[in-house]
Amino acid sequence: MHEVRFSGFGGQGIVRCALITGKALSMYDDKFATMTQSFGPEARGGACSSQLVVSESRVLYPYVTLPGVLIALSQDSYNTYEPKLRDGGVLIYEADLVTPKEDDGRVQIYPAPVTRFAEELGNRLFANLVTLGCFSAITKIVTPEAMKKALPGLVPDRFLEVNRKAFDKGYAYGLESLEKKPLVTGDAQ
Amino acid sequence: MRKTAADPKGVLEGSHFLDGDHAIAEGALAAGCRFFAGYPITPSTETAERFAERCPGVGGMFIQMEDEIASIAALVGGAWGGQKVMTVTSGPGLSLMMENLGLAVMTETPMVIADVQRAGPSTGLPTLPAQQDMMQIRWGSHGDYRIIALCPDSPQECFDLTVEAFNLSETYRVPVFIMTDETVGHMHEKVVIPPAEDIEVVERNYYEGPKADYRPYKFTGKDVAPMVKAGDGYRFHLTGLTHDERGYPHLTVEQNEKVVTHLIEKIDSNADKIIQLDESEMDGAEVVVVSYGITSRIVSRAVQLAREEGIKTGSMRLITIWPFAEKRIEELAGKVKAIVVPEINYGQMVREVERSAAGRCKVVSVPHCGGAVHDPEVILDAIKEASK
Incomplete structure (x- = not known):
């Protein structure tokens, strides 16, 4: 079983991240996934997080309790959720927006300049797909094939291709990061 | 139908x-x-x-x-x-x-x-x-x-x-x-x-018969009259007032009794057909947790933890809330030590459980304020306490 939390501020596509991943897992990777989300009344700018519980059998308890994976795309979300990440867990964070505390080796950290990559593709709105690419490459919780299949219907048709590119860019970067710093698996996730 | x-x-x-x-x-x-x-x-x-x-x-x-x-x-x-x-x-x-x-x-x-x-x-x-x-x-x-x-x-x-x-x-x-x-x-x-x-x-059960004979109501307490579509040429009346079988106001105590007992009986007399429950591990249970909706997903973890600790814990999920499963609770109350009722409110359905159990077993409310779900540990503690 995996517990994953995506976090950032409203407008970064945090909820969409979990939606795409949950759809990929439950429709194309033959897993059970339950997605929950928390957000404030604001449409944009407020703190935002979305959570996924992934299992080989039906998910009964729908909430994450001690996530093994945290994606943090803002400083606030890093500050809030990093302490709640399991020991040995995986932290992927927005390298240009988050200044992490000194690495004490408690969790496995993978910085990724996802917003910058997205801007290189034409719009920072694609940052969430870059993030998903990194997430898929590093954690291997979800296959890249399933993720791409899940995109239609969840991103506008006219941006399908560029979203796929954003995913690939993140995926390649994730693999590079892994080469530099292999993931220690086990109970971590 | x-x-x-x-x-x-x-x-x-x-x-x-x-x-x-x-x-x-x-x-x-x-x-x-x-x-x-x-x-x-x-x-x-x-x-x-x-x-x-x-x-x-x-x-x-x-x-x-x-x-x-x-x-x-x-x-x-x-x-x-x-x-x-x-x-x-x-x-x-x-x-x-x-x-x-x-x-x-x-x-x-x-x-x-x-x-x-x-x-x-x-x-x-x-x-x-x-x-x-x-x-x-x-x-x-x-x-x-x-x-x-x-x-x-x-x-x-x-x-x-x-x-x-x-x-x-x-x-x-x-x-x-x-x-x-x-x-x-x-x-x-x-x-x-x-x-x-x-x-x-x-x-929908639509009336098929002579237009003059159409009656939008029958007060049997068991089943209901067929309906028609407005505009299809039927003459009938719809009102919130106490009415007769044609739907026209009939403002007497006797008629009100007829209408109201029908409204009640058409559901109560069919309650066994309507009520759906999802029960697990009820045989030999000492404690049964009664829950519904999102809380039952939290209960699934609490019940699992309780069973791991050796407490014989059954789980009853109310799929049908109203009419309330009073017969089943009454029957259960004679067999178990306690019924635990967590809900995200300060005690609503637990009152129905208490009423149906009528003192035959302990009924333990596990209230929670709105805005969040229970911590499974809190429900676990209530199960442990109730099993003593």
Whole structure:
């Protein structure tokens, strides 16, 4: 079983991240996934997080309790959720927006300049797909094939291709990061 | 009652990754609902959005009304105009619907109302879950009456129970509530929508006979009169006043007794047919946890932990909230040490459990304020304490 939390501020596509991943897992990777989300009344700018519980059998308890994976795309979300990440867990964070505390080796950290990559593709709105690419490459919780299949219907048709590119860019970067710093698996996730 | 397969036009067959709100809209479309009137309110708006987007393609109609009072009034009209009808709302909107809920009950108008519960009182916490409206739907409109209420614990059940809600509302000509909450409403999971031929739908029972003989009501306490469509040339009357079989005001105590006992008995005498429960490991249980909706998902973990600690713990999930499963609770109360009732309110359904158990076993309330679910450990502690 995996517990994953995506976090950032409203407008970064945090909820969409979990939606795409949950759809990929439950429709194309033959897993059970339950997605929950928390957000404030604001449409944009407020703190935002979305959570996924992934299992080989039906998910009964729908909430994450001690996530093994945290994606943090803002400083606030890093500050809030990093302490709640399991020991040995995986932290992927927005390298240009988050200044992490000194690495004490408690969790496995993978910085990724996802917003910058997205801007290189034409719009920072694609940052969430870059993030998903990194997430898929590093954690291997979800296959890249399933993720791409899940995109239609969840991103506008006219941006399908560029979203796929954003995913690939993140995926390649994730693999590079892994080469530099292999993931220690086990109970971590 | 005519049962048929669903109209394939409304059935989005296949596997989907849907939230509970969207699944309710799909359930409504599959059940043959073609008229939706509502007013947007968090956390229920997604149902209205989905229905509005989908209904032109299936020949349906969506109206955004000026408020919730008008929304439920439009359902009364829509149903007598010949459609299966629904609306969706949350706490503040539900309060506004109470007056015309009574009109729907009194005129025996079939309709489905989904309440995606958020924390109150008043506007409370719009984006967070609660189970605080369980008694409001039962008693919120004035006068004596019965309604039916179902409580899904997953997006899949949001679909399944919405179809069931329409079937029950047509069978008993009564408003049926889907009592969900923000968490289930916004939770995404895989939802499998079966092919239309595998979805059983109860079609409205329409009168076929000489026009002059049509009577919109019969007060048998068992079943209900067939309906007609307004505009088809039948002469009848619909009023909130105490009425006779033709629907015309008949303002006597005797007639009121006839009408009201019918409204009550048509549900109570069929309660065994209506009530659905999901029970697990009840044989030899010392403690039984009774829960519903999102709380039952939390209970699943607490019960697992209790069993690991060697406490014989059964679990009963109320799929049907109203009519309440009083016979089953009464029977259970004679066999177990205690019944534990966690709910996201300060004690609503636990009162029904206490009433039905009538002192034959301990009944332990595990209340929680609106806005969040229980910590499973808190429920576990209550189970442990109750087992002593």
